[in-house]
Amino acid sequence: xxxxxxxxxxxxxxxxxxxxxxxxxxxxxxxxxxxxxxxxxxxxxxxxxxxxxxxxxxxxxxxxxxxxxxxxxxxxxxxxxxxxxxxxxxxxxxxxxxxxxxxxxxxxxxxxxxxxxxxxxxxxxxxxxxxxxxxxxxxxxxxxxxxxxxxxxxxxxxxxxxxxxxxxxxxxxxxxxxxxxxxxxxxxxxxxxxxxxxxxxxxxxxxxxxxxxxxxxxxxxxxxxxxxxxxxxxxxxxxxxxxxxxxxxxxxxxxxxxxxxxxxxxxxxxxxxxxxxxxxxxxxxxxxxxxxxxxxxxxxxxxxxxxxxxxxxxxxxxxxxxxxxxxxxxxxxxxxxxxxxxxxxxxxxxxxxxxxxxxxxxxxxxxxxxxxx
Amino acid sequence: xxxxxxxxxxxxxxxxxxxxxxxxxxxxxxxxxxxxxxxxxxxxxxxxxxxxxxxxxxxxxxxxxxxxxxxxxxxxxxxxxxxxxxxxxxxxxxxxxxxxxxxxxxxxxxxxxxxxxxxxxxxxxxxxxxxxxxxxxxxxxxxxxxxxxxxxxxxxxxxxxxxxxxxxxxxxxxxxxxxxxxxxxxxxxxxxxxxxxxxxxxxxxxxxxxxxxxxxxxxxxxxxxxxxxxxxxxxxxxxxxxxxxxxxxxxxxxxxxxxxxxxxxxxxxxxxxxxxxxxxxxxxxxxxxxxxxxxxxxxxxxxxxxxxxxxxxxxxxxxxxxxxxxxxxxxxxxxxxxxxxxxxxxxxxxxxxxxxxxxxxxxxxxxxxxxxxxxxxxxxxxxxxxxxxxxxxxxxxxxxxx
Numbered sequence: 037x038x039x040x041x042x043x044x045x046x047x048x049x050x051x052x053x054x055x056x057x058x059x060x061x062x063x064x065x066x067x068x069x070x071x072x073x074x075x076x077x078x079x080x081x082x083x084x085x086x087x088x089x090x091x092x093x094x095x096x097x098x099x100x101x102x103x104x105x106x107x108x109x110x111x112x113x114x115x116x117x118x119x120x121x122x123x124x125x126x127x128x129x130x131x132x133x134x135x136x137x138x139x140x141x142x143x144x145x146x147x148x149x150x151x152x153x154x155x156x157x158x159x160x161x162x163x164x165x166x167x168x169x170x171x172x173x174x175x176x177x178x179x180x181x182x183x184x185x186x187x188x189x190x191x192x193x194x195x196x197x198x199x200x201x202x203x204x205x206x207x208x209x210x211x212x213x214x215x216x217x218x219x220x221x222x223x224x225x226x227x228x229x230x231x232x233x234x235x236x237x238x239x240x241x242x243x244x245x246x247x248x249x250x251x252x253x254x255x256x257x258x259x260x261x262x263x264x265x266x267x268x269x270x271x272x273x274x275x276x277x278x279x280x281x282x283x284x285x286x287x288x289x290x291x292x293x294x295x296x297x298x299x300x301x302x303x304x305x306x307x308x309x310x311x312x313x314x315x316x317x318x319x320x321x322x323x324x325x326x327x328x329x330x331x332x333x334x335x336x337x338x339x340x341x342x343x344x345x346x347x348x349x350x351x352x353x354x355x356x357x358x359x360x361x362x363x364x365x366x367x368x369x370x371x372x373x374x375x376x377x378x379x380x381x382x383x384x385x386x387x388x389x390x391x392x393x394x395x396x397x398x399x400x401x402x403x404x405x406x407x408x409x
Numbered sequence: 410x411x412x413x414x415x416x417x418x419x420x421x422x423x424x425x426x427x428x429x430x431x432x433x434x435x436x437x438x439x440x441x442x443x444x445x446x447x448x449x450x451x452x453x454x455x456x457x458x459x460x461x462x463x464x465x466x467x468x469x470x471x472x473x474x475x476x477x478x479x480x481x482x483x484x485x486x487x488x489x490x491x492x493x494x495x496x497x498x499x500x501x502x503x504x505x506x507x508x509x510x511x512x513x514x515x516x517x518x519x520x521x522x523x524x525x526x527x528x529x530x531x532x533x534x535x536x537x538x539x540x541x542x543x544x545x546x547x548x549x550x551x552x553x554x555x556x557x558x559x560x561x562x563x564x565x566x567x568x569x570x571x572x573x574x575x576x577x578x579x580x581x582x583x584x585x586x587x588x589x590x591x592x593x594x595x596x597x598x599x600x601x602x603x604x605x606x607x608x609x610x611x612x613x614x615x616x617x618x619x620x621x622x623x624x625x626x627x628x629x630x631x632x633x634x635x636x637x638x639x640x641x642x643x644x645x646x647x648x649x650x651x652x653x654x655x656x657x658x659x660x661x662x663x664x665x666x667x668x669x670x671x672x673x674x675x676x677x678x679x680x681x682x683x684x685x686x687x688x689x690x691x692x693x694x695x696x697x698x699x700x701x702x703x704x705x706x707x708x709x710x711x712x713x714x715x716x717x718x719x720x721x722x723x724x725x726x727x728x729x730x731x732x733x734x735x736x737x738x739x740x741x742x743x744x745x746x747x748x749x750x751x752x753x754x755x756x757x758x759x760x761x762x763x764x765x766x767x768x769x770x771x772x773x774x775x776x777x778x779x780x781x782x783x784x785x786x787x788x789x790x791x792x793x794x795x796x797x798x799x800x801x802x803x804x805x806x807x808x809x810x811x
Contacts, residue, residue, distance in 0.1 A: 039721035040728050291807055306810040311803035318802055319739040326717035348710050397703065404706040409682035409696050 039329045041111065044104055049111035051088065053118075059084065060121040062378050068122055069235040075199040076237040077122040086155025091129045094270075095137060099149035106270060110277035110332040117281025120381055122236060124158045127196040130274045132159025134267045135204055139215065139255030148202070148217075160200035162191040162241055163264075169394040171268060176243060178207035178214055185209075185253070187216065187224070187246040195392070197239030198229030204254060205243070212258030216248045223247070234384040269346045272393045273331040276349045279389045280321075280328050283357040286382035287317055290364040293379075297369075304367075313363055320356040327352045344406045351399035354390045361386040417488045424496050427461045429454035432499045441503050444533025446580045446606075462501045463532035469507055472515065477528035483727055505574070506530035506537040508660045510583050513653040517600070517641040526602070539657075540570035540584035540603070540627055541650070548797050550585070551594040551647065555629060557586040557601055564588075564639070566603065566632040572791065576612040576625035579605060583653075589644045600646035602638040609633060619783035654793065658741035661792045679709045681751065685758035704754050711747055735806045742798035745788035752782040 041049065060081060068078050085091060093109040095101020102108070109130060116123065129152065136148050136159075151157035165175040176189030187207055197203065203225070205216045218225065224246030229239045255263060291314060294305030304310060331349035334342050361383040365372040368379050390396070410418075431454035442448070442455045450456045462468050465479065470486045472478025481489060511530050514523060529535040546553040555568025566586060573582065582603050589597025603610065609632030615624040641649050682696065682705050690697040696705070722736045755778055756763045763778055765771035771779075789795040803809045 038724070039717065040724050291809070294809060303810040308800070308803075311807075311809050312796070312799040314807055314809065315742075315799040315802035318807060319743055322736045322739050323711070323714040323718050323743070325736075326721040327714050329721065330717050348713055351710060352714055400703050400706040400710065403710055404682070404702055405695070407679055407682065407706075407709065408694060409679075409686065409702065409705065 038333055039326060041329075042107065045107045045111045048093075048104065048108050049115060052090070052112045052115040055085070055088065056115050056119045056121055060116070061119050062381065065120040065122055065235075065381065074229060074231070074237070076231060076235055077124060081121075082123055083155055085123060085125065086153070089153075090125060091155050092133075092153030094129060094133045095149050095153045099137075099145055100153035101133070101149065106273060106335050107332045109274055110328070113274055113278040114281035114284075114328075117278035117385075118285040120234075120282065120385055124196050124200070126271070126274060126278065127161060127200065128152055128157070128159045131161040131195075131267065131271050132200075132202065132204065134270050135161065135215065135254060135263070136217075138263050138267065139260065143251075144217070144254065157202060158196065158200045159202045159204060160194050160197040160239070162194045162197065162203050162205045163268075164193050165189075165191060167192065167391075169391065169398055171265065171394075173206045173208050173213050173264075176205065176207045178209045178216065178248075180210065183250050185214075185216065185248045185250070187243045187248060189243055191241045191243075193391075194239045194241055196237050197227060197241055198237045203241065205246075205248075206260070206264060209258050213261045213264060214257050215254035215260045215264070217252045217254050218246065218248055232388050234381075234388040236388065265343075268393055269342055270335065272346050272350045272399075273328075273335070275389055275392050276328050276331060276346075276353045279353045279357045279386070280324055282382055282385055282389070283321060283324065283353065283360050286357075286360050286364045286379060286386075287321060289379055289382075290314070290360070290367050293368055310367060313367075317356075317360050317363060320352075320359065324349075324353045324356050344403055347394075347399035347403045347406070350394060351396040351403065354396035354399070357382075357386040358390060358396075413484055413488060416485055417492065420489055420492050421496075423465075424492055424498060428496065428498045429457050431455070432458040432501075433497050434499075435497070436499055440499065442501060442533065443503050443536055443575070443578070444506075445536025445578065446534070447578070448533065448536070458499070459501045459533050466531060468502045468504075468533065469511060469531045472511065472527065472531065476515075476523050477531045502533045504530065504533060504536065505539055506535065509539060509653055509656050510537050512656045513649050514640065516652055517649045519640075521637070522602075522640060535581055536575070536579045538573050538576045538579040538582050538627075540573050540576075540582045542572045543569060544571050548794055550650075551598065552591075553585055553587060553598065554591075555584065555586050557588050557599065557634065559636075562636055564601065564634045564636065566601070566609070566629045566634055568629050570627045570629075571615075571624075573612070573625045573627045574623045576605070576627045577614055581605060582610075582627065583640075585646050585650055588646075595647045597644055598646040598650070599643055600640040600649040601634055602640060603629075603632060603634050607632060617784065617787070619780040622784075655737075657792045658798075659737070661741055661745065661788070679705070679712075681705050681708060681754060681758075684755060688759045688762060701754075701758060704757070708747075708751055708754055711750075715743055715747060738798070738802050738806050741793060742789075742795050742802070745785075746795060748788050749785045752778070752785045756782055 068076060089102050090112055092101030093104045093112065096103050113125065116125065133149065133152050136144060140148065148157060152159065165173065176187065176191055178185045178187050187205060191205070201220055203218050203220060205218060207214055207216060220227065224244050226242040227239050229237070232238050294310060294314065295303055297304045327349040331345050334345045339345065364379045365383055368377060371377045372379050431452050439451050442450065442459055466472065466474065466477050467479045467489065470479035470481045470489050474480035507530060511527060514526060541550060543553050543555060555566065555570060557564040557566045570584065576582065582605055584601050584603055585598050586601050587597050588599040591597065609630050611628045612625045615622060615626060617624065685696060685701065685705060689701060696702040718736060759775070762771070762775055765776055765779060804811065
């Protein structure tokens with residue numbers, strides 16, 4: 037398994053780094069946040085990202101994507117994570133694209149994938165049913181009625197659920213778990229839009245006898261569980277890469293502050309009490325880099341250890357982003373808790389991202405189970 | 410067939426023919442070969458294995474052939490390591506000469522010195538120890554006071570070194586001695602190779618909290634050292650010392666990885682979990698105490714992450730000409746702190762059964778764990794304390810102000 041970026045990934049990283057610095061520095065995030073736009077992202081920027089091919093990285097070439105794979109989208113998310121770029125990339129180009137590519141019928145793939153790749157179609161995956169991640173769907177049910185399905189129940193914290201054109205619902209069906217594709221304007225679906233603490237879009241969605249035709253079942257009925265788990269791991273690796281970008285940036289911002297800020301007539305970075313904590317954070321970040329590179333490449337290598345490696349990455353970066361965001365605020369002193377300084381923005385993003393598809397505790401538990409204890 | 414594939418085939422064949430049967434069995438507590446003039450082998454196969462590998466230069470596979478090394482490339486060395494691991498062959502030689510002194514000699518010694526010392530290191534004919542720390546010079550190593558004074562063709566050395574591992578069993582000691590002024594402290598130090606087989610050199614073992622230990626104090630009383638044993642320039646020994654410390658820290662870091670290979674590979678349970686299960690309540694293969702279980706998982710994951718980082722850095726080194734990556738600076742710190750943590754978790758799982766000293770109903774493995782736990786406390790002190798490592802990262806890597 038390679039722990040060094042391949043040429044394609046290095047190119048994508050470079051390209052995205054320039055894009056993020058020029059087009060979406062944190063001032064861009066602030067302007068979106070402070071605008072009245074409830075979608076929490078900028079459609080013009082999203083269009084440009086799509087033009088650069090970012091929305092099609094996980095989509096096969098025959099459907100308009102580049103098929104650069106998870107290492108590709110990982111480095112892109114990492115660079116966008118550095119500047120907290122708000123975009124539908126995670127929910128649409130990772131979750132939506134993966135679910136449809138893996139399970140879609142030829143017709144569904146032709147209908148949706150090119151539209152995702154060109155940036156015209158956004159998706160959300162209605163999966164979680166409570167405030168803490170649970171990989172087993174049980175609250176939302178799908179019941180067969182004639183040649184249709186009736187969906188009832190409630191989903192929570194659906195990332196981008198407030199604006200996504202397409203909602204993919206995971207539901208408990210008579211003999212297993214199934215996925216359904218539905219339009220955001222469908223009858224029988226009430227979308228309660230929310231803004232999270234990190235100013236990203238989220239929604240709780242209530243289904244009351246939502247009718248879905250059988251051609252809108254994604255994959256085989258009752259048989260989606262394995263693919264869901266596979267896609268959850270893809271999404272965990274992807275969000276971990278974004279978190280690594282955020283953690284690296286928050287760390288660098290803090291180190292720069294230690295080199296500038298003076299108290300008692302000296303730079304505060306000369307104090308050993310701060311130096312040692314900074315060195316510890318650096319150490320943890322180096323470990324995270326290795327875990328995340330491994331987790332992104334293990335899919336392509338078809339390793340049979342994917343779930344364990346992904347849990348390792350998500351748990352380590354969760355702990356580390358948590359630590360760095362807390363320490364970053366503390367080391368900034370008073371300005372660290374002001375809205376004017378960026379460090380607090382990373383604290384907020386860290387906590388929301390930590391929860392997405394399992395926090396560190398969840399993944400330690402999963403790692404232990406997979407290792408046999 | 411590529412050259413490398415051919416090399417792999419030849420290597421496999423050679424190892425299968427030349428590795429004696431006993432050396433394909435797992436290492437035993439007294440099975441390690443340390444070499445030296447008075448080398449003791451606990452089995453004749455050890456001697457044979459050392460002799461065969463030593464002649465081929467494969468105890469030091471990447472060192473140049475002209476000094477008796479294997480002359481292998483990075484990739485060939487990797488193949489050799491993989492094939493030895495596949496065949497389960499034992500490490501032929503444990504040696505501070507191989508791990509620490511040799512690499513520094515290759516960089517700083519004269520041609521004559523290399524020809525004299527390196528082949529003997531490779532063949533395990535001379536056993537070396539390190540004379541750095543002194544009673545008054547630990548973390549502040551450069552304040553050392555052991556003095557070497559010129560006397561005709563020789564230096565006369567007086568002073569005391571401490572933490573000289575295995576000094577009582579070694580033939581030679583590489584030392585840092587003061588040949589110039591005490592201040593500025595880094596500029597009056599020289600790197601000197603001293604033969605210990607003389608009346609001016611005495612050693613005395615140090616007993617640690619873990620019981621016995623390989624550490625000694627070493628005393629120099631008018632010890633005589635020929636001038637040809639000065640490595641690099643007079644008063645420039647600190648350059649050699651810094652280089653050598655890098656190798657030492659790398660070696661110490663890798664020691665913290667015991668068992669982590671298993672943790673990163675196996676699905677059958679890590680060493681830590683397997684051990685713990687013997688002492689704690691287990692239900693359906695799961696450790697019931699959730700607090701302990703999370704701690705074990707965290708520790709296993711740290712091992713896994715650390716071994717991935719070692720792997721990443723070696724891949725990066727191969728793919729770039731920028732010298733060692735910044736990540737190498739964390740190895741010693743992380744390896745030793747992690748190892749301490751691991752033993753604390755073992756103690757927690759085993760309870761009082763891990764706190765025996767002698768008698769009672771303690772198994773030999775349990776008693777060994779008790780002593781090893783105590784021994785790990787030195788991990789974050791020897792070869793540069795964790796605090797010194799944190800200083801190095803802050804200043805050299807993060808460039809924080811002095």
